[in-house]
Amino acid sequence: MNLHRLGVKFFAGDGATIALPEFLPVFHRWIQQSVLDELLLDVADYSHVHAGPGVLLVAHEGNYSVDETGNRRGLAYYAKHPQSGDVAAMLLAICAKTLRACHLLEREPTFAGKVKFSGDQLQIFANDRLNAPNTEATATALRPAIDGLLAKLYPGGKCEVVRVPDAKERFTVNVKAPADVPVGELLKRIRGE
Amino acid sequence: MNTWKQVLSDRMPAAWAEEIDVFETQIALKKQGKVDDKLFAETRLRRGIYGQRYDNGQRHDGKAQRTLTFPSAGLLKGTDTRWDAPGMQRIKLPWGGMTPEQMDALADVAEEYSDAICHVTTRQDIQLHFVHIEDTPDLMRRLAAVGITTREACGNSVRNVTACPIAGVCRDQTFDITPYADACFRFLLGHPDVQDFGRKFKIAFSGCRENACGLVTMHDMGFIAAIREIDGAMKRGFEVRVGGGLGAVPYEAKVLEEFVPEEEILPLTQAVSRVYARLGEKRNRARARIKFLVDRLGIEEFRRLVREERKVIPHDDRWTDYIQDVPRFVDEPLKAGKAAASAGADPAYQAWRSTNVYRQRQEGYAAVTVTLPLGDITCWQMRELAEIARRYVGDNVRTTVEQNILLRWMAEADLPALFAELLRIGLAEPGAGTVVDVTACPGTDTCKLGIASSRGLAGELRQRLAARFATMDQSVKDLRIKVSGCFNSCSQHHLADLGFYGVSRKTGGRTVPHFRVVLGGQWQNNAGSYGIAIGVVPSKRVPDLVDELTAKYLAERNKGESFRTFIERSDKKELKAVLDKLAVVPPYELDRSYYSDWRDPREFTLDDIGTGECAGEVVSMIDFDLQAAERQYFEAQLHFNDGDFRKADETAYRAMLQAAKGLVRTQFQDIGDQPDRIVAEFRGRFVETGLFRDKYAGTKFAEYLFHRHEDRQRRFDRDHARHLLEESQLFIEAAHACHAGMLERAAAAKAKPAREPAAPAPA
Ligand code: SF4
Numbered sequence: 031m032n033l034h035r036l037g038v039k040f041f042a043g044d045g046a047t048i049a050l051p052e053f054l055p056v057f058h059r060w061i062q063q064s065v066l067d068e069l070l071l072d073v074a075d076y077s078h079v080h081a082g083p084g085v086l087l088v089a090h091e092g093n094y095s096v097d098e099t100g101n102r103r104g105l106a107y108y109a110k111h112p113q114s115g116d117v118a119a120m121l122l123a124i125c126a127k128t129l130r131a132c133h134l135l136e137r138e139p140t141f142a143g144k145v146k147f148s149g150d151q152l153q154i155f156a157n158d159r160l161n162a163p164n165t166e167a168t169a170t171a172l173r174p175a176i177d178g179l180l181a182k183l184y185p186g187g188k189c190e191v192v193r194v195p196d197a198k199e200r201f202t203v204n205v206k207a208p209a210d211v212p213v214g215e216l217l218k219r220i221r222g223e
Numbered sequence: 224m225n226t227w228k229q230v231l232s233d234r235m236p237a238a239w240a241e242e243i244d245v246f247e248t249q250i251a252l253k254k255q256g257k258v259d260d261k262l263f264a265e266t267r268l269r270r271g272i273y274g275q276r277y278d279n280g281q282r283h284d285g286k287a288q289r290t291l292t293f294p295s296a297g298l299l300k301g302t303d304t305r306w307d308a309p310g311m312q313r314i315k316l317p318w319g320g321m322t323p324e325q326m327d328a329l330a331d332v333a334e335e336y337s338d339a340i341c342h343v344t345t346r347q348d349i350q351l352h353f354v355h356i357e358d359t360p361d362l363m364r365r366l367a368a369v370g371i372t373t374r375e376a377c378g379n380s381v382r383n384v385t386a387c388p389i390a391g392v393c394r395d396q397t398f399d400i401t402p403y404a405d406a407c408f409r410f411l412l413g414h415p416d417v418q419d420f421g422r423k424f425k426i427a428f429s430g431c432r433e434n435a436c437g438l439v440t441m442h443d444m445g446f447i448a449a450i451r452e453i454d455g456a457m458k459r460g461f462e463v464r465v466g467g468g469l470g471a472v473p474y475e476a477k478v479l480e481e482f483v484p485e486e487e488i489l490p491l492t493q494a495v496s497r498v499y500a501r502l503g504e505k506r507n508r509a510r511a512r513i514k515f516l517v518d519r520l521g522i523e524e525f526r527r528l529v530r531e532e533r534k535v536i537p538h539d540d541r542w543t544d545y546i547q548d549v550p551r552f553v554d555e556p557l558k559a560g561k562a563a564a565s566a567g568a569d570p571a572y573q574a575w576r577s578t579n580v581y582r583q584r585q586e587g588y589a590a591v592t593v594t595l596p597l598g599d600i601t602c603w604q605m606r607e608l609a610e611i612a613r614r615y616v617g618d619n620v621r622t623t624v625e626q627n628i629l630l631r632w633m634a635e636a637d638l639p640a641l642f643a644e645l646l647r648i649g650l651a652e653p654g655a656g657t658v659v660d661v662t663a664c665p666g667t668d669t670c671k672l673g674i675a676s677s678r679g680l681a682g683e684l685r686q687r688l689a690a691r692f693a694t695m696d697q698s699v700k701d702l703r704i705k706v707s708g709c710f711n712s713c714s715q716h717h718l719a720d721l722g723f724y725g726v727s728r729k730t731g732g733r734t735v736p737h738f739r740v741v742l743g744g745q746w747q748n749n750a751g752s753y754g755i756a757i758g759v760v761p762s763k764r765v766p767d768l769v770d771e772l773t774a775k776y777l778a779e780r781n782k783g784e785s786f787r788t789f790i791e792r793s794d795k796k797e798l799k800a801v802l803d804k805l806a807v808v809p810p811y812e813l814d815r816s817y818y819s820d821w822r823d824p825r826e827f828t829l830d831d832i833g834t835g836e837c838a839g840e841v842v843s844m845i846d847f848d849l850q851a852a853e854r855q856y857f858e859a860q861l862h863f864n865d866g867d868f869r870k871a872d873e874t875a876y877r878a879m880l881q882a883a884k885g886l887v888r889t890q891f892q893d894i895g896d897q898p899d900r901i902v903a904e905f906r907g908r909f910v911e912t913g914l915f916r917d918k919y920a921g922t923k924f925a926e927y928l929f930h931r932h933e934d935r936q937r938r939f940d941r942d943h944a945r946h947l948l949e950e951s952q953l954f955i956e957a958a959h960a961c962h963a964g965m966l967e968r969a970a971a972a973k974a975k976p977a978r979e980p981a982a983p984a985p986a
Contacts, residue, residue, distance in 0.1 A: 032225060035335065055824040062284045071291060071309065072277060074353070074668065075822050076340060078682050080649020082601035083339045088353055090293060090307060093338060099603060110355065157335045160227055160361075198327065198606055200334060 031117050031171055035157035037108030038121075038128040039097060040213065043146035047103070050077035050084050053096045056138055057087040065134065066094075066127075087131075092124070094131050105132045105147065108157055118175035121154070122220060125179055129217040136213060149211040154179075156201040164201040169193050176203065182220050184208065227361040234368040242374065243367060246270055247360040254298065254306075264301030271313040271376030272359055274301060275352060275669050278308035285825030300356050309353040311669060312337070312362060313376040317408035318386035318401055318428070319347035319622035319629075326609035326620065328369040330602035332362045341605055343598040345662060345715055346425070347385045347622045348376060352669050374412060379420045381496075384408040386428040387436030388621040388629045391554055392583040392590050396430030397448035398459060400437075402552035403488060404428040406545040407446075410489050411496075419500040421511030425468070426492070432462075433748055438624060440476045440748075441467045441718065443513045444495060451482050460484040465495060465525070466517030469712035471923070472949040473753045474514040475942075477522040479529065485549075489542045494532040498525070509923030518946075554632055557617035560587025561636035572642050574693070575653040580638060583631070590631045591641060592655035596685060597663055597678055598626030600650070607648045615641060624715070626662055627655060658695070658702045659688045662715065666708025666725060667820065672919050673708030675725025675736040675762055679821030681706045687766055699773045702786055703746055706738070710953055717753040718744040720786045721769060726759060726956055727827070729963050730808040732970065736762035736820045736827045739952075740802060742772070743790030752787075753945075755860060756952055757795065758802040763817050771801050795861055845962050848885025852878045852955050859948055869939035875951035879928045882958035886915070889965065902932045915961050924950075924957035 057073045060066060069090040076082050081101045087094040091113065097106040107128040113120050132147045154176055156162035162172070180189045187208040194202040211219075232240065246266070253263045278301075280291045293307035300306050314329070321329075329349055333341045336358040337351035344350055354362065363373055375381055384404050391399035407426060411417050417424065428446045429437020439445030446461040460482050467476025483491055495513075502520075504511040517525050567573060581590040593608065600608070612620050612630060619631040633641060645651035654660050661684050664670065666677030684704060692700065705719035709726075716722030722741035727734050737759045744754030760768050780789050790798070808817050819827050855878035863871035880898055883905040887894045890908055894901060909915035910925045917924060927950035937943070 051822060054822060058285060058824055062286055069291060069293065072282070073823075074338060075679075075682075076338075076599060076601075077822075078596040078685070079340070079599050079601050079604075081603065082599075086338055088309065088338070093353075099339075099601070159331055159335065160230065161225065199603075 031161065033117055033156060033158055033161045033172075034109055034112040034120055035162075036117070036121055036124050037092075037106055037155045037157060038125045039099075039104040039106035039153040039155070040128055040132050040147045040149075041102055041104040041151045041153070043148045048141055048144055050096060050098075051075065052140070053085040056135070056140065057085065057094075060087065060134075066130065068092075068127075092127070094127075104153070105135060106153075107131060108155070116175075117172065118178045121175045121179050122182065125152075125183070126217070126220045129213050129220060132213040133217050147213045149213055149216055150207040150209060152205045152207075154203050154205065159200065162201045164194070164197055164199055166193070168201050169203065172201075176205075179220075180205065180207070182222075183216050184211065185219070227364045231364050231368040235364060236367065236370075239367040239372055239374075240364070243360050243363045246363070250357065250360065253300065260299050260302045260304075264304065265378055267300060267356065267359075268378035269375055269380055270359070270363065271315065271373035272354075272356065273311040273313060273377050274304050274671055275308065275310045276667065276671050276673065278305055278310060278671065279303045280305045280308065283825070285819075306356065310356060311665075312351045312354045312359060312373065313344070314349040314351070314366060314371060314373050315376045315383040315408075316347055316349060316371070316622055317384050318390070318404040319388050319624075320401075320405075320618075321620045321622065321628075322369070322618040323609035323612045323620070325366075325369045325371055326605050326612070328365055328371070330605035330609070332365050333605070334602040336362050339602045341600050341602065342665070343595055343600070343622045343626045343628065345598075345624050345626060345664070345713060346383050347388075347624060348383050349622070350665075352665075372412070375417075377423075379422055379424075381411045381414075381417045381424045381426065384411075384426045384428070385437070385442075385624060387430050387434070388623040389436060389581060389583075389590055389631070390428070390430050392581075392585060392588065392631050393430055393434075393436075394582070394584045395434055396584075397450055398430065399552070400428040400430045400446065400448050402545065402549045403446065403461070403485065405552070406489065407492060409545075410541055411492065414493070414496075416493055416496045416500065420496075421503045421505040422508065422513075424496070424499070424513065428461075436624075438715070438718070439464055439467070441469050441473065441715070442476060443468060444479075444492065445476055446488065449482055453484070458484055461488055463488070463491060466514045466522070468512050468514045469715060469717050469753075470512065471710045471712070471920075471953050472946050473712070473717045474518065474946065475753070476514075477517060479522070479526055485546060486543045490533060490536060490539070491529070493536055493539075494529045497532050497536070498528045502528070507923075507926070509920060509926055518942075554619050555617065556585075556588065556619070556632040556634075557615065558632075558634045558637065560585060561634045562587050563635040563638055567639055569639075571646075571651075571653075572639060575642055575651055576638065578653045578657055579655040582635075585632075587635055588631075589633045589635050589638060590629055591633050591638070592623070593628040593630060593645065593650050594652040594655045594660060595627050595650070596652070597661075597681055600628070604648050604650055608650065611641065611644050611648075625656060625660060627660070652689075654689065654692060654700075656703070657692070657700045658704060659685055659692050660703075661685050661688075662703075662705040662719075664707050664711075664713035666706075667823065670708055670713075672711060673725065674727055675708055675738060676820040676823050677706040677708040677714060677723075677725060679823055680723065680738065680762060680765055683821050684766055684769060688769075696777055698780075698786070699777065702773070704769070710739075710956065716741050716744070718746050719754065720744065720746075720790075721772065722754050723765060725762075726959070727963070728759065728761075728808070728959065729966060730817075731810055732966065733811055733818055734827055734963065735808050735817055738762055738765050739956075740765075740768065742798070743787045745787055755790070755795075755864075756949075757798050758806070758857070760802050760805045761808050761817050762820055764805040768802065768805050771805070772798075775801065791864075795857070795864060799857065845885045845889055848888065849882055849955065849958055849962065852882035852885065852958065855881055856948070856951050856955060859951065863944055863948060868941050868944040872937070872939055872944040872947050875944070875947045876931050878951045879931065879954045882955045883909075883928060886958055886961060889962075898932060902928065909961065914964070915957065917957060917960065920957075924954045927951070927954050 074086040084096040092109040190206040298306035342350045386404040427442040445464040464476035465479040661681040663677040663681035667673035702720040705714040705716040707714040707724040723738040741754040745752040859874035
């Protein structure tokens with residue numbers, strides 16, 4: 031499957047809501063301190079739009095976003111350029127980047143523990159209507175890569191994977207895992223630590 | 224099939240498909256090093272692909288300037304533009320027209336190649352940001368498949384042809400100008416006579432003279448619908464204007480022809496294009512827009528040349544072919560018009576309806592403005608809006624120059640249902656065309672030329688004003704605010720009641736974002752008159768300034784007096800005093816918030832500069848001179864307002880000389896007051912050495928001084944005085960920037976030896 035524009039979003043948990051503009055200085059600091067292992071370019075503020083990409087940390091390989099698409103806040107990361115490995119390997123790498131950013135935000139001192147992510151709900155999407163239209167065929171083709179990812183995150187657990195059926199929207203599946211695992215633990219699992 | 228090229232091959236117009244293939248080949252050749260950087264830059268610009276901030280591979284992160292080490296390190300897409308740096312894709316929408324199918328395609332490409340946002344511009348285009356050059360051919364194919372081209376969206380070519388968004392449904396129109404705007408776009412797209420311009424060329428159509436929609440007088444060429452009786456028959460035609468433009472120095476377009484019959488508009492446009500291509504400035508970008516040519520030749524001579532040209536252009540059937548289709552170019556409403564049963568009881572609906580709904584000339588129909596905050600709409604909202612359009616209005620959707628989307632031909636009876644739908648997708652904000660509907664250019668968010676954060680400020684103003692909108696006096700609600708990131712006026716700040724554009728000032732050796740305040744512009748009458756610059760305030764005090772100025776207006780206006788008239792008759796010294804009160808920047812140690820911009824927490828500096836003592840003396844002297852120049856500029860404005868154009872002109876010229884002298888004095892104390900000597904020394908020491916050179920504008924601002932200094936047959940009229948006032952203000956800004964550069968270099972020079980090990984003492 032010729033596909034690299036994949037993305038993963040972990041949803042924010044219940045609790046205090048941080049105003050979107052408060053993420054701006056955090057992302058700028060990440061750039062200053064080269065916190066992530068990739069070329070970070072800029073921060074884009076879309077806090078004024080409804081249910082949109084919120085605040086973006088634009089990187090060369092992909093974008094991080096405190097994303098509110100679908101009226102649900104979460105941290106999304108999606109790739110823009112091909113990475114090494116097959117689709118399954120790329121999906122693992124993308125999910126690892128998402129979890130790393132989630133973990134950093136949870137530990138961000140300025141948020142004083144108010145940012146939490148649900149470790150049992152995530153979304154996997156493909157930004158590519160040519161190679162991954164929102165169809166059952168795509169779901170079938172991507173299933174092994176998705177299963178491989180979920181087996182790493184939730185070994186032995188049975189996850190519910192449901193495709194969002196709207197044909198006009200990009201290919202998206204919502205995943206409900208059997209247990210709410212802290213993102214720090216998920217990060218360890220995906221890294222094989 | 225696994226490429227868009229294959230999938231869409233039979234859905235794209237063949238010529239467009241071929242152009243995109245050619246462009247894709249040019250990309251491949253560029254990657255192989257077979258295309259010159261400059262040539263490739265103009266090639267991509269003509270396909271609407273623009274550079275974006277930091278694309279030279281340098282970015283200041285608030286602490287230090289950093290190099291962005293992109294993977295394809297040595298590869299460029301322009302002389303100093305990194306290949307991998309994200310760029311902007313501008314998408315032309317002639318007369319702002321969009322169909323639901325096109326909206327879907329725009330949403331899809333925004334989601335897959337950009338950042339999931341479609342940005343509506345002040346010229347009815349859509350812009351996508353953070354796009355990689357190698358994604359653009361497929362992006363273009365997907366748009367071409369739904370009838371959209373990006374060709375000539377940027378570059379020295381005919382840009383989007385804009386038109387009143389309510390054309391055809393307007394209660395005041397002379398006739399629907401849409402088919403004429405469309406014909407003009409199609410005729411000029413790729414036309415050989417428009418390929419050799421020194422600069423861009425913007426065209427607008429307006430259905431009437433009085434209202435604002437077409438903004439004809441601020442365009443390179445503009446058409447205002449008119450009807451005349453000729454040989455006993457009523458004939459459609461246009462008043463044609465030429466040589467307008469905002470940019471750094473705004474010019475009002477002059478009447479080229481008072482009435483041109485419909486069959487003559489395309490050949491006349493072609494004749495104008497040929498004269499402009501032949502005689503317009505090519506080398507000096509600063510004076511290359513057609514407004515300078517018209518000004519230099521005078522409108523009478525320009526008209527003569529155009530008429531001569533018109534006589535010799537070979538006939539082209541396309542000049543008149545479209546006219547037979549004009550009667551068929553009528554909107555088809557999707558649903559039968561029906562008046563609303565009641566005004567509804569919901570206050571939110573009523574508030575929205577009072578500002579966002581325009582009653583069409585056609586009984587039972589309304590045109591509805593969908594307010595987009597800062598011109599932004601998410602790809603999800605765009606797709607949902609396309610669905611809503613399919614259900615209520617069909618293809619009758621347009622973008623507006625106020626960065627909104629208009630749904631036309633809404634049956635009035637459906638308005639409550641539409642409101643509920645818009646509410647669901649977060650697009651039911653009231654306040655269209657009011658003080659909360661702030662227009663902003665991209666500014667420092669993405670634009671390479673941005674000085675201050677226009678979107679940050681606009682977002683802040685929107686939020687604050689919206690919070691108290693319901694209780695505002697109607698005359699304040701009716702004001703318009705427009706914010707540009709620099710003097711280039713992309714937000715059209717000259718036409719706003721309250722206009723702002725980004726500048727910077729040095730305080731204690733640090734750079735502080737500021738906005739210059741331009742008051743009393745006129746949106747009506749097709750951008751009837753431009754505002755006047757009053758002074759400069761720190762970015763962080765602009766919201767307070769808006770409050771102070773609107774309060775002053777409410778307290779001191781005459782009965783029924785508009786803001787513009789109020790500003791016009793106000794004592795400018797008093798207005799300036801309001802600004803001056805807010806102009807003080809506290810020391811960095813006391814309040815750091817002034818030293819960063821709205822919604823950008825990075826410190827607003829270009830380098831880590833301390834308050835270098837070495838620059839102390841230089842600073843104080845030049846500061847004094849620049850302040851004197853500012854004061855003279857202000858006095859020139861007062862003379863202008865009093866109608867003394869000669870005095871205004873001479874004082875504005877003196878202000879430039881004063882600023883130039885200030886700079887020269889940093890190197891040559893005894894320069895004296897002789898204008899010839901000041902200009903010669905300034906040229907030799909600052910212009911020829913590159914010290915006064917603006918990174919993007921080059922020597923444009925210096926030329927304002929040279930041009931005026933050498934103008935021995937000066938005409939002292941209103942237009943010339945007004946232009947010189949603008950030029951003088953920009954020159955003084957450039958002198959401030961030059962001075963800031965000097966300080967930075969002095970500080971860097973001082974810091975350098977301290978970091979390096981001391982040289983060994985000679986044996
Ligand atoms: S006004 Fe200046 S900052 Fe704004 S878009 Fe135009 S050039 Fe860029």
